[in-house]
Amino acid sequence: MTFDRFLFPTVLAVSLGLLSAAALPEAGGPAAAPPPPADSLPIETPGTPDGRVVTDLEQVLDAIAQHRVVFVGENHDRYADHLNQLKVIEGLRRRGKDLAIGVEFFQQPYQAALDDYIAGAIEEPEFLRRSQYFDRWRFDYRLYRPILRYAREHRIPVIALNLESELTRRVGEVGIAGLTEAERGRLPERIDRSDPAYEARIKGVFAQHPGADKKSFEHFIEVQLLWDEGMAERAAVYLRAHPDRTLVVLAGGGHVEYGQGIPQRLLRRVKVTSTTLLNVGDQELDPAAADYLLDPQPVELPPGGLLGVQLAERGEGRGAQVQGFGAGSGAKAAGLQEGDFIVRIGEQPVEGYADIRIALLDRRPGERLPVEVRRKGGGGEDKRLSFEVELH
Numbered sequence: 001m002t003f004d005r006f007l008f009p010t011v012l013a014v015s016l017g018l019l020s021a022a023a024l025p026e027a028g029g030p031a032a033a034p035p036p037p038a039d040s041l042p043i044e045t046p047g048t049p050d051g052r053v054v055t056d057l058e059q060v061l062d063a064i065a066q067h068r069v070v071f072v073g074e075n076h077d078r079y080a081d082h083l084n085q086l087k088v089i090e091g092l093r094r095r096g097k098d099l100a101i102g103v104e105f106f107q108q109p110y111q112a113a114l115d116d117y118i119a120g121a122i123e124e125p126e127f128l129r130r131s132q133y134f135d136r137w138r139f140d141y142r143l144y145r146p147i148l149r150y151a152r153e154h155r156i157p158v159i160a161l162n163l164e165s166e167l168t169r170r171v172g173e174v175g176i177a178g179l180t181e182a183e184r185g186r187l188p189e190r191i192d193r194s195d196p197a198y199e200a201r202i203k204g205v206f207a208q209h210p211g212a213d214k215k216s217f218e219h220f221i222e223v224q225l226l227w228d229e230g231m232a233e234r235a236a237v238y239l240r241a242h243p244d245r246t247l248v249v250l251a252g253g254g255h256v257e258y259g260q261g262i263p264q265r266l267l268r269r270v271k272v273t274s275t276t277l278l279n280v281g282d283q284e285l286d287p288a289a290a291d292y293l294l295d296p297q298p299v300e301l302p303p304g305g306l307l308g309v310q311l312a313e314r315g316e317g318r319g320a321q322v323q324g325f326g327a328g329s330g331a332k333a334a335g336l337q338e339g340d341f342i343v344r345i346g347e348q349p350v351e352g353y354a355d356i357r358i359a360l361l362d363r364r365p366g367e368r369l370p371v372e373v374r375r376k377g378g379g380g381e382d383k384r385l386s387f388e389v390e391l392h
Contacts, residue, residue, distance in 0.1 A: 057084065060292060061091040068239070068246060068272035071263055073253035073290065074279055076105075076139050080296040081279035085250050086147050088277065089156070097246040099156050102235050104251040105137045105144060106160035114158045118151055125358050134354040136165055141361065142301055147250070159238050161249070163230035168223050175219045176226075188229040192268070193221075198260040205254075228255055232265035239270050253278050257289040305363035305391030307331045307371070309342070311353055319343040319350050319374055334387040336373060343384070344372035360391070367391050 064070055072088055074081040093099055106114055113130035116122045128134065133141060151158050167186050170179065176187070193199065202221050231251065239247055255261035256276055263274055278290040285293055308329025312321040319341035325332040336342075342350050346369050348359035363369065368390050377383045 057087055057294065058091065061088070061095065064088070064275055064277075064292075065092055065095045065097060065246075066273070067275045069235070069249060069263075069266065069274040070246065071249045071251070071256045071274065071276045072279075073251060073256035073277065075281045076252055077143065078279065078281055078298075079143055079301050080299040081281070082143050082147060083299060084277075084279055084294050084296055085248075086150060089147065089150065089248055092246060092248065093154065093156070098244055100159055100238065100242065100245045100247050101147070101151055101156055102159040102161045102231070102238065102247055102249040103144075104162050104231060104255065105139070106131055106133070106158070107136055107162045107164045108160050108230075108234055109164050110136075111160045114160055117148070118155060118158055120152065128358055129354055132354070134357045140301060140304070141357070142304075157245075159234065159247075161231040161234045161251070163226060168226055171226055172219050172223050176222050187226065188233045191222075191225050191229045192265065193225060195260060195264070197258070201258070201260065224261075228261040229265050231255065232262045232269060235262070235266050236269035239272060257285070303365055305360055305365050305367050307342075307345075307356070307360070307389060308392055309336065311356070320352055320356055322373075328392050330390040330392050331371065331387075334371070334389040335385075336371070336387060336389070337375065340373040340375050340385075342371060343374050345369055363391055365392050 070088060070092070072085045074085065089099065089101060110131040113122075113127055116130075117124070117127035122130070128141065148158065150156070163186075167183065170183060176184075176191075179187075199221060202224050203217065206217050206220050231249075235247060235249060239245070249256075249262060249266075251262060256263065257278055259276060263276060266272075267274065275292070276290040277292040277294055278285060280293050280295040287293060306326070308326040309322050309331045310324035310326065312323045322331070322336055322338055322340045322342065324338060325336075342356065344350055345356060345359035348355060350356055350359065359369075368388050370386055371389045372384060372386045374382045375385055
């Protein structure tokens with residue numbers, strides 16, 4: 001199992017060096033490009049527990065469609081995995097299923113932003129700001145864009161499953177025992193730690209890292225349990241309220257494999273039939289880890305245009321503050337300096353990190369963009385300067 005099968009709590013991840021680099025990208029949005037049709041992706045799978053060998057996902061969609069809940073595990077940063085997820089959604093819809101899509105990559109307090117986007121009430125930039133996607137998930141939004149656009153086109157509800165990061169981060173710091181009474185009130189109704197196989201699997205990942213200690217592990221597994229129980233509880237609430245819908249759950253493979261994460265905790269809450277699919281990727285997986293193991297041909301997103309800047313966490317309400325530059329930075333070559341506040345990119349006003357990602361979302365390396373900054377002058381007053389930056 002590779003480490004990016006979980007998205008670790010930020011505080012714990014930084015202290016242990018576990019967080020995938022994909023979760024903390026260089027500031028600057030990637031370029032958009034039309035994805036290949038999902039149906040063009042060949043699917044191969046090794047043998048599954050009952051001996052089925054799948055050479056084309058279409059061949060098993062009839063069987064998958066018999067279930068009320070379909071879990072499709074992903075490697076967060078693999079585009080081919082998300083195209084497989086889209087293919088499952090498309091196939092179920094073609095079979096007449098009334099669908100909803102539950103997703104790990106949005107947090108529950110931001111459900112209204114998802115609802116408004118799917119309903120066509122707001123456009124993508126406003127949706128990304130209101131959902132705080134770039135601050136709370138940070139994996140390349142283009143990975144998920146085809147799924148969200150398909151859901152919007154066909155008015156398929158998308159359900160934010162994940163708990164807010166403030167709560168999971170707090171548990172990573174102090175553990176459940178250290179929460180305040182108000183914080184405890186936001187926990188799932190039940191957190192079940194009775195599965196030794198689940199705990200052993202999590203411990204196996206945790207133990208591979210230097211500096212791991214018992215106290216840190218306790219907080220670590222509590223965060224994993226909180227994620228799985230929180231997502232399962234939210235999914236169960238939705239299923240009870242919408243008894244005629246089929247729910248497709250998209251989450252990291254570590255939350256799905258062996259049915260130990262979200263699946264068993266969802267089925268504990270509501271009696272439904274379910275099936276699990278895992279995208280394999282480069283890692284080796286036990287065939288017993290899921291009902292179907294999917295191994296698509298690699299499909300890469302094209303590189304996105306970058307400013308090549310490192311940003312301060314907060315911009316003090318004055319824009320996005322430059323703290324440093326990456327190698328070959330076009331912004332540095334154009335004349336930006338550390339301490340500058342980026343306040344506009346092209347026609348896009350910039351108040352923070354998300355605005356930069358939105359401004360560059362559809363840009364490519366080599367494009368040139370006007371960038372406006374606010375810089376402290378010698379007399380203590382700010383001055384505005386404009387530069388033309390070549391993205392790299």
